[in-house]
Amino acid sequence: MIELFNGKGGLIEGCIQRIDRTGLDVVALEDPKLVLPQHTQWNVFAAFGTLKGGRADWLVEKCTELGAQSVTPLLTERSPSISENRVDRLERVILAATKQCQRLHEMVLNPPMKIDGLLPLVSQSKLAFVAIAEATPLVTALSSSRNESSGLIIVGPEGDFTEKEVNKIVEAGATAVGLGPHRLRVETATIALLATLMLCSDSQQMPIP
Template identity: 60%
Template sequence: MDITLQGEVVRIQGDEFWHMTRVLRLGVNDRVELFDGAGGLVEGSITKVDKGGTDVELLEDARLIAPQGIQWHVFAAFGTLKGGRADWLIEKCTELGACSVTPLLTERCHTIAENRADRLVLCWLQLNNVSQSKLAFLASAEAPPLLRVLPKSSNEQNGLLIIGPEGDFTEEEVHALKSAGAAPVGLGPCRLRVETATISLLSALMLWSDANHQETQQCS
């Protein structure tokens, strides 16, 4: 969505329309904020609601919103999750503020079903992605607890989360990721499914980075 100029009318359809009208129960003259997917934010007023969508008149020019805290990029081996679990995981990662969510191929990933392959863009995590990030955390059952590994503070703008398949990474994969700079972290004594481990790690890191951001603002 390209939203830039005051006075323009933006048509909202699909899931956003459903959420606005059925969940939030917004109607004509209600104020909303729209994002353009590229850091732009603009305030608007609902002018029309019909069966097909909602019209929103922009009340101002779009303004850029600076990212707050660390932008987390999630790499998780969930390409084979069934029954809507992959879609649910992407939705929850988005709600928690993940900058990107990428299904990860590993040696122990099963064959991807054809009806999933055309919806998910899977990748091998390139080791240079890890080596270029000073904050890269690798979920591992045998690793020290996450809270013991986290630095007290960080000025980094980006970080990586890496979660393997339910059969875990192979020893070779763990060695390669650690050699590239990923820090293994434990998520407690329980054996977690892929989506549970992903949400647990992302939630903890979002809270940690938000606390760092608040402390930085207070000191500045």
């Protein structure tokens, strides 16, 4: 017995009928079901193009496991590019993580985006957080923010955003938030921010007994 999914919420139960070197045949045992997303839809924009040693793989893998709706490599002055080979590898990492954590809606890896392309999305979003050292603590910012069904998470490169980039993002409408007293790596900051927001979203959506 197996379950098949299409990465878009479609789920069907089936039974393996035959296996050979070219693949396998599965007999469907029921009609397909469509499962709607159950969590707040956070979209991650992180400048991880220059990360080395598998750190970018780890970032997108954990974003997949935590339930991010999408991840977009952010191109900044201090992280200006990401190789095409890296993008192909990240797609494979996302697919493997999707299957491993039994996620029905596959996380989208968007094409790399420059800061100027991000600004209209920030302006249109009802909720956007940008991780900035020494800014208002995230938990404090959450206590005064609206409960929205979707939002943006923005994390800069190693060496952080330039002052000009920060000003552009904040002026577009993002809320600057801090993640504690220590300087964090790009992937650590991304996962800390996403995990906190996902847990808060889940707690707000849980029914009261």
